[in-house]
Amino acid sequence: MRSYILHQSHDPDDRGAAVDSDVDDPQWWRSAVIYQVYVRSFADGNGDGTGDLAGVRERLPYLKELGVDALWFTPWYPSPMADGGYDVQDYRAIDPRFGTLAEAEALIREALAVGIRTIIDVVPNHISAQHPWFQAALAAGPGSPERERFWFHPGKGADGGEMPTHWESNFQGTTWTRTTNPDGTPGEWYLHLFAPEQPDLNWNHPDVRREHEDVLRFWFDRGVAGVRIDSAALLIKDPDLPEVGEKPDHPTEDRDELHDVYRSWRAIADSYPGTRVLVGEIWLPDIERFAKYLRPDEMHTAFNFDFLARPWGAASFRESIDATLAAHAPVGAPSTWVLSNHDVTRPVTRYGREDTAFAFLKKRFGVPTDPDLGLHRARAAALLVAALPGSLYIYQGDELGLPEVEDLPRELLQDPMHYRSGGVDPGRDGCRVPLPWAGDRPPFGFSPDGVTTWLPQPASWRDLTVQTQQDDPDSTLNLYRAALRLRRGIPDLPLEWMAGLDPDVLAFRRGGTFACVVNTGDEPVSLPAHDTVLLTSVPLDGGMLPGDAAAWIHTTHHTEG
Template identity: 90%
Template sequence: MDAAVDDPQWWRTAVIYQVYVRSFADGNGDGTGDLAGVRSRLPYLKDLGVDALWFTPWYPSPMADGGYDVQDYRAIDPRFGTLADAEALIGEALDLGIRTIIDIVPNHISDQHPWFQAALAAGPGSPERERFWFHPGKGRGGDEMPTHWESNFQGTTWTRTTNPDGTPGEWYLHLFAPQQPDLNWNHPDVRREHEDVLRFWFERGVAGVRIDSAALLIKDPELPEVGEKADHPTEDRDELHDVYRSWRAIADAYPGTRVLVGEVWVPDIERFTKYLRPDEMHTAFNFDFLARPWGAASFRDSIQTTLAAHAPVDAPSTWVLSNHDVTRPVTRYGREDTAFAFLKKRFGVPTDPELGLHRARAAALLVAALPGSLYIYQGDELGLPEVEDLPRELLQDPMHYRSGGTDPGRDGCRVPLPWEGGEPPFGFSPDGVGTWLPQPESWRSLTAQAQQADPDSTLNLYRAALRLRRGIPNLPLDWMEGLGPDVLAFRRGDTFACVVNTGDEPVSLPAHDTLLLSSRPLEAGMLSGNAAAWIRITHPEG
């Protein structure tokens, strides 16, 4: 039986593990992760206790942006395997009770995609160019860009083409790298193609799609500058909701619940939740929490705001500490400024790795105890830090190059996972094979094998948390007051409570019967600083 039809509400409380295929496990020995590697590690993921896997793009790609420049939406990149490998992986994971969510990248495609190559060849005014945002330049000779919109990767958003006779041609829009031309979502071909891609993968058994850059698809065809109108020319435009209503109708036509998960960077929480209405997306990533600085008041405000916003649309909140774009928590929480912002990433920012690990473990228990679904980025369950000393000549992320080399980019959280052994490649690849990004020697104590044998390891903390999480009452959160300004505490039901001490000094735990789990050992019965505990209360107050 297809596991996708077992529980129609599975997505509301699911633990979803993000697989960055290049860096998860190498099955063919070439130093790059692949689907064979993922298949070989499915027992590890089953033991961890996850309900679904989210795969970052596994499609053929020139890798100008880590696979988010897609050349063919209906195939698998040869570096990762074949379509048959993907179908086998989906089936084998389902046999273990693990569903598969894939990444869909609708805002842009690769400049090597047949559509864009045809548009370049066809020239100005052609039907092929109408699928994109080709536009004459401004000023004398068309030498000025059509707009001054800024790229999400820093730098400009327009690149000029060259005509067949060698003269300068039209400009095309790319909100990200020049190798990622934006699609024109006002064009019926673009809408029809993506609807067909959804059907293609749903028919192969995927349980859902994560929608990349979901709030950016529609642009104002008049190309105003930012601020010239009340609404933004490229972000969170009202017309987007028609797109996702059509996608939801397609998803709902398949058995079980095939979920739509949006990557929606919309700071206005009310506008954010419009994407979660019953006929649109099922859930969207909540980035507010991971961007917040360490602290009880900061976290509580984020949690309250998020839960309150989701309640009117009856959508579950999602909780995530990091992903393939974000500095890993062990490093982030060890810094003086523990908040996260893309454009603040710089080389040489000091961090305290021990403090960062304590806080990351505490944060893991916090988000695992909250109502809703939980996302785990591969390697966070091992307590991996950001790798901040990668040789600059090996950095591949366009964010690094487009910043003029001042931004370290995102490669530091994409280093291949350490599985076993005492030296690189730590079982990621066969011994003696160099991985596509080098692993630190210091990771020998962080391998999955080493942590399996250590009852106090971060891996075993995650395993215990995900096992216990299944028994947390599926009830709303009730705050517990009066435990001090650095303490965040709440109940779920009468008997389960989570307590987080964000300060440096130990604090007393509320009266309880059993300590279920703690991120650090108690100190004389008190909760250590920068720690979290789950407790069972058998004699509720009142």
């Protein structure tokens, strides 16, 4: 698949010098390119089949050449891995499978030395059932101070056998699990909005607030540039435990008291030199409520999931872009743009389906996809989001055009979403398969030859390795590298839609010289008047932009129409 790349520097040292010079820029986060590292699947440095910090440190030159400004690490803390590390056992240490705290500190320093900042994941809504706090609560029994840090509650009914509420889990299934008393009799219930191995914390308790503020300081002291806040809109619960719909506000989501928590976190972040950013994972359908978390004394940015959930199409994308920019404007926060992450179906697979939207509850085995169509659209979508104002997130492997792995042996699946759905949902393991680096057979340089990786890689990935794509000027990897280089030159100006175009075409200017054009239809279309084509996701067809393709052009304010 060929891409045209014009008018750019090919000196790899150019970017490094530019980044190193602005490493202290207090506004870096407003337009940063942030690369998500799922440590377990990025690179294996010690040869045991699991990714680790040593592997990331070895691949820093790759990340620098790709052109990213920061790395976001999913949880690297000690964990039983009931939910891929989001069941945290100790917030101040590194899981031995990944390395040591000293290695994490070295990685933070080494990345910064090449102009790449570090953002870590914090998980404040819940902890691991193996965390000392929860183990102490189980041992202490009903009515104890240790249990007040959680949501322990008697059951309903004469024998307490009915759950306290009928709230539904984000992982499907129930949200309460009953404990067993020391004498073997049934005990109280405890709340877990996710898996039973992830008991929810009670954010009305001062110990919980103090602990997380101390965790922030611990990592800021070690040089991290920010934190990504998992499930950020779920921390506060209504202590009356009403059912959903019994009150105007939701009992577990987007409660007003949350804003006081994030104001205190922002004060801590602002007490450090430079800019330490707070990035929220906030899934809210009401985009105006979403924007309230981005007021100047709260979070810096939050993930915009609306765009990635939208179906392929110019009208759909424009509606999402307009709504997102409009919601962010009153609070002065930059938008974030993301096509996927460790939780969602990869774009190459998603955009090749008949239904190209994304929703967790729609995930099923055996949904047909057209991988060629999906790759065309994913490459076009990559140029679209890279051209929008704000910050850009890239999930590891999307720069290689990796598809979702949909034929993993079921006995190897680990994601609780699969098991809690009764085996209907394939879960999220398909987007978490270890990356292919080099060679013509698994483990493709992720681990040494002969080592079995924690999830198997498809043999077909031999054509998608970093080694193969580096040598192909028209590969998806080189398309991403070119886009991220050129992105630094896009004028830092608002988006201006271009009129008079085909209904299937999405086109906008940033300033008087740069424009992005995306053809979401099937037929080729003429490009708007321009001086130069800077970059295309596929070759032009007689000077026209093919269907399911995107182009960046150098233009001036020609008359529309």
